[in-house]
Amino acid sequence: MSGLIPNETSHRDSGREPPGQRLLHLPIVNNSGVVMPRPADFRSMQDGQSRAITYVRISLLDRCNYRCTYCMPADGVALVDKADILRFEEIELVVRALMAVGVRKVRLTGGEPTIRKDLITLVERLAKLGLDDLSLSTNAERLAELAQPLKDAGLHRLNVSLDTLDPARFAQVTRRGHLDRVLSGLDAARAVGFRHTKLNAVAMRGFNDDEVGALCRYAFDRDFIPRFIELMPMAEGALFYPGSFLPAAELRSLLQREFGPLLADDEIPGRRGIPGVGPARYVGVMYQGQPRRVGLISAITEPFCDTCNRVRLSATGELHACLAYDDAIDLRRIVRSSEPQLADREARLAALIDAAQSGLLRKRSGHVFSATGCGGPTKHMVSIGG
Numbered sequence: 001m002s003g004l005i006p007n008e009t010s011h012r013d014s015g016r017e018p019p020g021q022r023l024l025h026l027p028i029v030n031n032s033g034v035v036m037p038r039p040a041d042f043r044s045m046q047d048g049q050s051r052a053i054t055y056v057r058i059s060l061l062d063r064c065n066y067r068c069t070y071c072m073p074a075d076g077v078a079l080v081d082k083a084d085i086l087r088f089e090e091i092e093l094v095v096r097a098l099m100a101v102g103v104r105k106v107r108l109t110g111g112e113p114t115i116r117k118d119l120i121t122l123v124e125r126l127a128k129l130g131l132d133d134l135s136l137s138t139n140a141e142r143l144a145e146l147a148q149p150l151k152d153a154g155l156h157r158l159n160v161s162l163d164t165l166d167p168a169r170f171a172q173v174t175r176r177g178h179l180d181r182v183l184s185g186l187d188a189a190r191a192v193g194f195r196h197t198k199l200n201a202v203a204m205r206g207f208n209d210d211e212v213g214a215l216c217r218y219a220f221d222r223d224f225i226p227r228f229i230e231l232m233p234m235a236e237g238a239l240f241y242p243g244s245f246l247p248a249a250e251l252r253s254l255l256q257r258e259f260g261p262l263l264a265d266d267e268i269p270g271r272r273g274i275p276g277v278g279p280a281r282y283v284g285v286m287y288q289g290q291p292r293r294v295g296l297i298s299a300i301t302e303p304f305c306d307t308c309n310r311v312r313l314s315a316t317g318e319l320h321a322c323l324a325y326d327d328a329i330d331l332r333r334i335v336r337s338s339e340p341q342l343a344d345r346e347a348r349l350a351a352l353i354d355a356a357q358s359g360l361l362r363k364r365s366g367h368v369f370s371a372t373g374c375g376g377p378t379k380h381m382v383s384i385g386g
Contacts, residue, residue, distance in 0.1 A: 045101035045356065047308075047321065047363035055105040055278075055310040056098055057137075060119070061085055062315050064112040066139050067175035068161075070202050070231055074175060085315045088122045090335040093345070094313060095126060097352035105133040107159070111315070114142040120149045127154025135159060137200075141177060143185025151192045158189055159198045164208045165218060173207070190222055198295070203228045203246040212251065213258035216294060220287045227280050227295030232323075248298035252283060255294060259285035268293055279304045311360070319356055321363035329359035 045053045062080055064072065086094070095106060106126060113119060113136060126134055135157040136150065143160070150158075162182060164170050170179040189197060199219050201208060208215075212228065219226035228251050231244060256262055263284030268291045280295035281304070298304075312320040317332025334342065334351045342348050 045098070045103065045360065047360040049306075049363065051306075051308055051363075052102060053309060053311055053360060054102055055107075056095070056103050056313055057107045057109050057310060058091060058095075058313045059109050059111065059315045060091075060113045060116040060122070061111045063115060064110055064139075065115055065141055066112065066177050068139075068163075069173050069175070070204070080316055084332070086313075086317045086332060086335070088118070088125060090317065090332070091122065091313075092125050092129070093335055093348060094317070094331055094352060095129060095131075097349045098356065099129060099131070100349065101353055101357065104131060105135075106131055107135045107137060109137045112139055112141070114138050114146055119146070120153045123150060123153040123155050133157065137161070139174070139177065140182040140185035140189075142181075144181065144188045147185065147188040147194065148192045151194060155194075157196060157198075158194050159200055160186060160189075161201075162186075162199045162215070163201045163204075164211055165214055166211070169207065186222070186224070195223065196225060198225045198227055200227050200229055200297075202231055203251055204231060204244045205246045206244060209246055209250075209254065212254045216255070216258070216285070216292075217287070220292050225293055225295060227297060229297040230300045232299055245300070247301040248296045249301065251296055255283065255285055259287060263291055265293070267291070278310070279308075311356075319359060321360055325364065327362075329355055331355060 047053060067074055133156055136155055137159040140160045163173050167179045170177055201215055203209065216226045230248060252262060265282040265284060268284040280297050282293045282295050284291045285294055312323060314320060317335065318328035319331050320328045331352055334348060334355060342351055
């Protein structure tokens, strides 16, 4: 919608108002009935390297019903007090503030977000904000029962962790998961209309490197998108097992062995119609006569820091500019402030925007992850979300 009186394009192009007439600036309304800011009204949030930040991953809690070997110790981690976890209205306020400076995409993570009480209510609230993309990362243990409610609430997409199709290996890596429930959850998600679901497998030598082909075929047969992730040295490398690291170059070799010559991503028809704004780089393989996409997330051997467009919000309201470092911007103190100057909603929004923008100026140009397990932060992955 142009917001102009019809037949005024010549004046619009010249930047002048028609003689004796006023321009009629009509509101822009999205499909959900939400009045959106005009494109010119958006202030772009940029970090100190001039990278535009358009994407935030939000951890809803630091609890999980699994104990994945690369994510948390067998005996768990020290949990934050539940009173310190952001409430839904606080999460919504932070998202509104970030949207005002250009964030258009949100992914909900954990821990495991599906064990957060009343998750559907939060999805409904965020879906009404007019985001371009609202997705959820999950282990899918509870997805069979939640797929329809999540779809009805307005969730756009799903990312599902699936490291193996072997029940014994699945029990080994998750320590308490149920592969049959995950597969049933994926079937349910597909049945209710979720499309382009991404299956994320952490690639580990000696564990699932012989399943690369099987995981891809499982995904292709169901119109899912398989992705393989290099193991990252979180928790100062405490869960990084020597000899288990599998680099992206070897993953490409495994894919070529399974499917033949690889295709460049721009050779795959329809690829631009698939949503997603994360760090994965895609290659194409031929499967049953059709080109299919496989994603590789290679933070260690092929870093993507120069194109980073995202930040992470912890369950306690800390805005992390980079997964690889522990420093963060405390936004909870603003949303819960009792200071008189922050008493009204607009003042809090402005303070959140200022805190985020000023803090992101210190975002580093890159990380120092290494294939030997060094260079990681002290935080566990479960505490910030994948």
